[in-house]
Amino acid sequence: MIKKKIEDICNRQVEREGFSSNLYLAMASWAETNGFSGVAGWLYAQAEEERLHFLRFIKYINERGGKAVIPELKMPQAEYKSVEDVFKEVLAHEEFVTNSINEIVSLTMEEKDFNTQNFLQWFVMEQVEEEASVRGILDKVRLVGANNMYQFDRDIMSLRTPPANAQAGQ
Numbered sequence: 686m687i688k689k690k691i692e693d694i695c696n697r698q699v700e701r702e703g704f705s706s707n708l709y710l711a712m713a714s715w716a717e718t719n720g721f722s723g724v725a726g727w728l729y730a731q732a733e734e735e736r737l738h739f740l741r742f743i744k745y746i747n748e749r750g751g752k753a754v755i756p757e758l759k760m761p762q763a764e765y766k767s768v769e770d771v772f773k774e775v776l777a778h779e780e781f782v783t784n785s786i787n788e789i790v791s792l793t794m795e796e797k798d799f800n801t802q803n804f805l806q807w808f809v810m811e812q813v814e815e816e817a818s819v820r821g822i823l824d825k826v827r828l829v830g831a832n833n834m835y836q837f838d839r840d841i842m843s844l845r846t847p848p849a850n851a852q853a854g855q
């Protein structure tokens with residue numbers, strides 16, 4: 686049975702993963718309506734991944750005898766200055782999520798909850814990959830500059846990395 690403290694912090698993460706999905710949808714909508722269909726495709730795919738993270742936490746909490754709470758989500762930012770601005774925000778958000786996952790790992794150590802610690806290992810790896818992938822994209826955006834955005838937009842989907850160790854359906 687999951688301890689209340691762990692259940693609560695996992696529910697906090699349910700909200701953060703749900704928000705991540707909506708945030709990337711808002712960015713995708715901005716990109717799509719500003720002529721960046723490739724960037725939009727990347728963000729839509731990322732939003733789907735975040736939805737799977739959201740589900741993973743929901744199912745884990747319930748599986749351990751807790752109750753996942755489906756939260757109200759705050760409205761994400763809808764307007765961005767540029768593609769670079771979007772990816773700066775993606776990176777800042779992923780760093781925030783990494784810290785959030787690390788806080789849960791730290792609490793599971795204090796509480797000696799080895800099951801949850803084990804569950805979180807996938808997220809620890811996933812965050813390393815997501816941050817690295819977004820840093821790589823941001824470097825490229827800066828390299829190509831505003832004038833070559835057309836080519837960048839065409840090629841961005843080839844920069845996608847699959848989820849950590851591709852354990853599908855878990």
Ligand code: FEO
Nearest residue numbers: 702735738782815
């Ligand atoms: Fe689910 Fe990208 O953090």
